[in-house]
Amino acid sequence: MEAAAVRAWQGSRERFDAGRTAAPRRSELGAGEVCTACNLRHDVSPLCPRVLEEVGATRRRLARGETLFRPGEPFVSIYTIRSGSCKTVMLTGDGREQVTAYYIRGEFVGVEGVGTAVHRCEAVALEDSEVCVLPFARLEEMARAQPQIQRSLYRVFATEAARERSVMLMLGTMRAEQRLAAFLLDLSRRYHERGYSSTEFVLRMTREEIGSYLGLKLETVSRIFSQMHRSGLVHVQSRLVKLRDPLALRGLIQATFQ
Amino acid sequence: MEAAAVRAWQGSRERFDAGRTAAPRRSELGAGEVCTACNLRHDVSPLCPRVLEEVGATRRRLARGETLFRPGEPFVSIYTIRSGSCKTVMLTGDGREQVTAYYIRGEFVGVEGVGTAVHRCEAVALEDSEVCVLPFARLEEMARAQPQIQRSLYRVFATEAARERSVMLMLGTMRAEQRLAAFLLDLSRRYHERGYSSTEFVLRMTREEIGSYLGLKLETVSRIFSQMHRSGLVHVQSRLVKLRDPLALRGLIQATFQ
DNA sequence: CGTAAGTTTGACTTACATCAAGTTTTGTGG
């Protein structure tokens, strides 16, 4: 059943259409300005359309469940999500797997491969999606000539590293309810940054995937959603989440001394 | 009591003595060759003495418990440990703190600041130690001119990111005994890589610090050390650890299906 | 529209935390 979908999306890789990026031909975009080439707000994504063009970015469509890259595959590109979302999954020594990240439109995927020859995790589309493919060698070359691109690149790495660090902190110190609160607030912030509602969004991950990301079992995730719903913190209707009391959610995270 | 020790170590920052690095003046070190400038094996540390010299590295001594950098401090340098060891600590929203890393001789500290203007954690010496201070702006400049230094830098970032990712995986999927086994095997590997015994080493962290790093309480760490000691996996005598059966330790980590 | 995948909820179990008391180790000042 997935095969058909994959076929339908196939052959959709195309070179960037230069005509589409005609509008902003200046070397700099103002903060908050929309980059038509990749649908990214420039204050969020440090790589402007001029860079994407010059770097020879291509596009790639992914059907839900399709894999963008796998562990062991040579690292040649990083990706920005034009539309849709994806998760990354790592495999532990034994067969188990853990969701290590969740990316939405405008975010960078595949950065974990930098500095090594190969990717370390699997990236899977959570819904039909489209990504920009940025050849890393070219990006690096440009960064060498233009220090501001270098800094932008570092910023992309730093964002990824900061995310991983905060997950580490969450897994090491928080209880289940706090983890879920932190997860929702993180999503809220990221949706907001990208111009979507910060209080109402659709989860693309299953309870099991959320649990895997948070170091919890799916039943625990479900129970805590129900419990938050009952206490009026959030409204949860299957995958649709409405944050009713973001302040109280934030309070949950901070109000545990010891 | 600590103040006196700090005073004793003060005023010990000095510019690199060029005379000390006289030996290898070639542009490349062979794998495994010792870098006299920083006591690092070149196959372990990607930055050779020539680079350290050129980058204007200085040295700094730290007394046990002394802080190398604090959260919020401007990020200007990264550090390599010449001797001793240190931990990094992050503060959660509320007052609690978590140990986020543990570095030994030859490893890079402070990399988490890359891409941001400031450091995100506190680095504290676990024993009297000495570090190389590498001004990052200079390093970046050199990397721009020399692609191979760029790659080395990326490799340093990647090593740090990989470590964080594996901690994330550990915290998300492993039980207490497995975490401790993974911790010991990680230390074992790193000591081995740097030319020390892989089966016998002295822990510089307390049980509480180990617990903080592993997301466990100090009592749990203690109990599991005792239990591993009883079953003959390791010999634990206070801070001195001898790995008696590394294979069985590895087995602990992998032999949990589901 | 039917089926498979995903979700919720309950009953029970367990791994780790907490609390507490006693012991060992470490570091410091006499």
Next chain:
DNA sequence: CCACAAAACTTGATGTAAGTCAAACTTACG
């Protein structure tokens, strides 16, 4: 260098948050 105090560690008894197992219910996709 020894003695003493503080810090670190060990071990036991008990509590609890989250996991496990199971069954019924809901959602969504082909």
